Amino acid sequence: MQTRRQKQMATTQELQAESHGAVMEDELMHDSNIDSIRDDEPMEDAVTSVPELPVTSVPELPVTLVKTRRRLSEPMPTAASLKRMKAKSTTPTPSSMLQKSIRTMEIPHSAILTQVVWVFDDKYQWWPGKIKPYPPQNNQAKVTRFGSVKPKTITVDCVETSILSFEHTSRERFRHSGKLSSHARAFQEAYKEASAEQLKDDDGLPNMDDVFNHLSTLSATPSPPIQKDTVCHKATRADIEYVPDPSLSIPGEWVLAQAERSLYYPGRIESFNSKTNKYKVELATGHYPSLERKRFYTQYQKEFLTCPLGEMTKELDENFADPELESDVKDLYPALYAIVAGTYDEAGRLRAFLQGGKAMNQLAQRVGAGEFTHGQDLLIRSILESEFLPDLCTTKQTPRLMGLSPTVSGTAATRAEHSRPATTAATTGGSPMRRAGDITINYSDSKRMQFVMDVLLPETITRLTMRRKGMTYADADKSVLEGKRPYSTDPYWVDDILAARESFLDGSRA
Template identity: 45%
Template sequence: MAYADIFERAYRQASDAQMKDDDGLPDDIFSLIEKAVPMPTHNLVPTISPKEAQAPGAQIVPTRKKNTSIPSTKTTPSSSGYFPDKSLSIPGELVLARAQSERVYYPGKVLSFNEKSNKYKVLFASGHEPSLERARFFTRYEEGFLTCQLGALEQPKLDPNYENEELQSLLSKIYPGLYAILAGAQDEGGRLTNFLKGGKARRDLSSRVSPGQFNRQEYMYINNMLQAEFLPDLITTKRLGLKLKRAQPLGEHVLMKKKGVVTEDFNDQLRLHFVLEVLLPETITRLTMDMNKCTYKEADEQVERVENNSQHWVDEVLAARESFLEGRAS
């Protein structure tokens, strides 16, 4: 079989494998190809003379040519400007970003992309909206999100001993629906489907997280309760020290790693993403539905329509980084 045919078949198999396992994280598709076809250390460039090309049964013989190209991570320019990073959810992608004059990173939200300048307008907690190159910010699915140096940021003072029995009571009524999502038996909002689909469909979920009608203290309390219920084994959850009654006993296995649940093969960081991007927004919608006596669709629309001037997303970014770091440590 010709080398080109072997390569094409291997590439097709690797591409299919990547599409089936598109989890939003970088996939080294070429490592799969190299297992099937040992790659040469130099580029293979087909060479054949015009006279030989006209001969019946002519074959192209690969010859070695030194690779003088310079690897680049920049987006490819088009005739109309530049292509934006298609993995980003615009507007709404939550990031850690640094402005032109800064060396440290702050929570930000991507608002738009400018094709002429090939830059992204990013909203900072300060209210500034500078235009930044893609290399100046990290999303929650990138390693730099965990390793970059954060700048000093004055955060709102929240009561660490805050308790709300009414919220606990309301949440206890919602747990059965959340457990149904975890078992793959319910997905009215489509969040489970998008999360399992991976790639951009999963990343778009972070832009749909909203506190709805709850203030920052209540919103963080709801988030803490969900982690206490679904991630009791993580350090970040144990540190919360919440004395809450669990809806279901933990059993001998970690809850979200049990057989028969959609998260059984997830690592700790992916389990945290699942709670923050699937269960948390589901909880806000379902609480809104119960409190306002409306349908699920109406509640979902109410949450998305909320004019959010409280900058809850700043808490969301910082809480995500802290949870991912401590989840990794555990």
């Protein structure tokens, strides 16, 4: 009996111990749950530490963390309710969800595209074009390419492998990316058109600070300090190096530059700052401002003829005449027309012009007056403009020279014979340089002007020097370059710029 009773008591004690242990475990879990949802720590305070998201679409947070209020006097949770609460505790917190959303957010490439862009296709590789309409829609851009390419308009996805802003830091790489020889000339023309179009659109390019701020806003995470990102972006901007307009000859390019308000004055480009993307210009007024490219025009731009000039006196003798020189220049027409037709190029100027790029830009540095005076130099220019660019220019010398009496070096019949190319051009229709067979037949007006000044003018002066001094062609060409007025001491550059403007009139005003 004693033994059975002892066994019953032991069993009862074990059951009580198990019951007491379960109760203690429930109480501990209950207390920990109460601490996690206590009312004196509202949910709003836990979320305020998360930085505010940029203005983009972020998925709504799931309403899984709803505060529950449980008093100590409420019944102890059951095992099933504890299991459900444990499952709920695995739901991600708002902070973790925000970080995940930002990490997976895509940066829209179209948001930082300019209107003038580089666009890629398999045939032409990177080519300049303009987005129409702007801005791109549905992450696709319809781009009209500059120059003579087919098809003219293409549609591409707004991704970095297909389209980039025209001011992309690698655009020099695009310009020298091994273009096919058959596309080289068309590419140079397209690049110049794109550069001019970019300068026309004051709002076409975003401020670079805005671009970097836009990128930093989209790519920022809630936790890292903002100051660190800002410093990083400033360092990146400082590393950008701009490149000058490839069509400019630096130093020495003649320009009409905007100095005050909306008035323009003759100037010469002295240097280019790759950090500020500005040009230092020497003005006829004696000032040396640093100007953006859109604030000056070269003699090959239409705006050079129409921009409003400030007060400036031109010290030129408009009544200057040299009948013998005029006759000698006309004697050279056959050789000059051979160059226009592409059948003669002893000095290599035609080849350099057709090559384009740096070779073409260096031609302007090989133009000199030789032994001729400033007045004679201007007269030669006027005669060439009258003959080869009659649809673009009006010269004050030409009407007077047409009625000159015969001279020792030429008779009236001789002059009439040498003026026949112009007559032939009139009968066949259009300017002599617009006729079939001319290499310049598809050139723009500005490029035709450049061809006459950089190719035909130095050829004329070299041949005149060869005739007057009895030299060979090579010696005469060398003599002209040696006699060129130094850039820094040229006293006539202001007169030359004003004379160049007055020699040409816009076709609509002629």
